[in-house]
Amino acid sequence: MTLFSPLAVRDVALPNRVGVSPMCMYSSTGGVAGDFHVAHLGRFALGGAGVVIAEATAVHPQGRISHFDSGLWSDEQVEGWRRVASLVSASGSVPGIQLSHAGRRGAVREPWYAGAPLVDADAAAGQAPWPLSAPSAIAAGPGHQIPAAMSIADIARSVQDWHDAAARAMAAGFRFIELHGAHGYLLHSFLSPVSNHRTDAYGGTAERRLRYPLEVIAAVRDAIGHGVPLSYRISTVDGADGGLDVDDTVQVARALAAAGVDIIDTSSGGITTDRSSDTRIRRGFAFHADFSRRIRHEVEVLTATVGFVVDPEQAAMLIERGDADLVLLGRQMLDDPNWTHHARLALGDTSHESWDVRFGSALGPRHRTLTRLQEAGETPLSRFRN
Numbered sequence: 001m002t003l004f005s006p007l008a009v010r011d012v013a014l015p016n017r018v019g020v021s022p023m024c025m026y027s028s029t030g031g032v033a034g035d036f037h038v039a040h041l042g043r044f045a046l047g048g049a050g051v052v053i054a055e056a057t058a059v060h061p062q063g064r065i066s067h068f069d070s071g072l073w074s075d076e077q078v079e080g081w082r083r084v085a086s087l088v089s090a091s092g093s094v095p096g097i098q099l100s101h102a103g104r105r106g107a108v109r110e111p112w113y114a115g116a117p118l119v120d121a122d123a124a125a126g127q128a129p130w131p132l133s134a135p136s137a138i139a140a141g142p143g144h145q146i147p148a149a150m151s152i153a154d155i156a157r158s159v160q161d162w163h164d165a166a167a168r169a170m171a172a173g174f175r176f177i178e179l180h181g182a183h184g185y186l187l188h189s190f191l192s193p194v195s196n197h198r199t200d201a202y203g204g205t206a207e208r209r210l211r212y213p214l215e216v217i218a219a220v221r222d223a224i225g226h227g228v229p230l231s232y233r234i235s236t237v238d239g240a241d242g243g244l245d246v247d248d249t250v251q252v253a254r255a256l257a258a259a260g261v262d263i264i265d266t267s268s269g270g271i272t273t274d275r276s277s278d279t280r281i282r283r284g285f286a287f288h289a290d291f292s293r294r295i296r297h298e299v300e301v302l303t304a305t306v307g308f309v310v311d312p313e314q315a316a317m318l319i320e321r322g323d324a325d326l327v328l329l330g331r332q333m334l335d336d337p338n339w340t341h342h343a344r345l346a347l348g349d350t351s352h353e354s355w356d357v358r359f360g361s362a363l364g365p366r367h368r369t370l371t372r373l374q375e376a377g378e379t380p381l382s383r384f385r386n
């Protein structure tokens, strides 16, 4: 198995094992994906990625992180995403989207305003906070709103929201769905004992804390049909006192896979706003690969790894050594949207056949000329040296 072997999941074939990790861009008005999203996500598809997973997209307005999140809570939001999915497909990549509900971590500013919780005074700038909901009435951290504990009826309505958003994602042309079950958002907050203090059918034991995620998975599978891959991003470890660790997550992954999840996308952290969890989970190169490897070897499921994958050989080895089935890159892709093509080149495939023909037909001969000049000892600065 190599980085550039196709990956078939249900009825969908990813042309290679490089994916673009979902990244919120806080650039939507009314939850609508616009020209920015077409260009931003289209670049990665033209850049050769096997799957491009669009940012955390709210299934309900209450489940946004900020006022500028994208959404699929209404039919009016389908058309913008259709443009994105269409370009990604036409460029030979698989269009994916991450569906999300931020739960108690919602109603904050964008990261470049430090993700500060919205307060009533923000209403003057058109950014009023909105009421949050979560499994239990516990704030995500100091200064954050105390969410309302969801009633059984709220939970049932919420499951329907996921279903409807997933159906809209299908209508928009997406062929790969990821559920955001990590980073302290609603699904994760049901799973973790740190944020779920319920004593009813949705909390109290590991099995009951899993109930809401399993209901969401069933509803989403119903909406997307049998043929579409379903990925679930999980925080493999909470990195918080009393939180989930990797042994717990292996059990969870087993239940998710049995419920119809095809890929466990292994991330970590975020259950509270306490950043000390970041130091407990050391940010080294490929820092989630051990988690991915463990789940992949102990559970019958495909896994994705993410986090500081920056180098072609590193990514290739993560696949070849069996650490993951799919390697997701976030910030590296922002830095170089053509990373996948460049990785092929770095790993020895100089054919340029994977590029869109409009680019590849020009870049192939250019590469051969550059190689010839290099072999002749010429550099771009040669003419200035005499």
Ligand SMILES: Cc1cc2nc3c(=O)[nH]c(=O)nc-3n(C[C@H](O)[C@H](O)[C@H](O)COP(=O)(O)O)c2cc1C
Pocket (backbone or CB within 6 Å): 021, 022, 023, 024, 025, 055, 056, 098, 180, 182, 183, 233, 267, 306, 307, 308, 309, 328, 329, 330, 331, 332
């Ligand atoms: C700008 C930005 C936005 C992000 N938004 C999301 C998101 O919408 N959903 C998610 O699961 N992770 C999100 N993440 C986390 C990334 O998907 C990824 O897991 C993380 O950046 C680590 O991978 P990297 O080192 O390749 O960037 C975001 C990260 C960045 C940098």
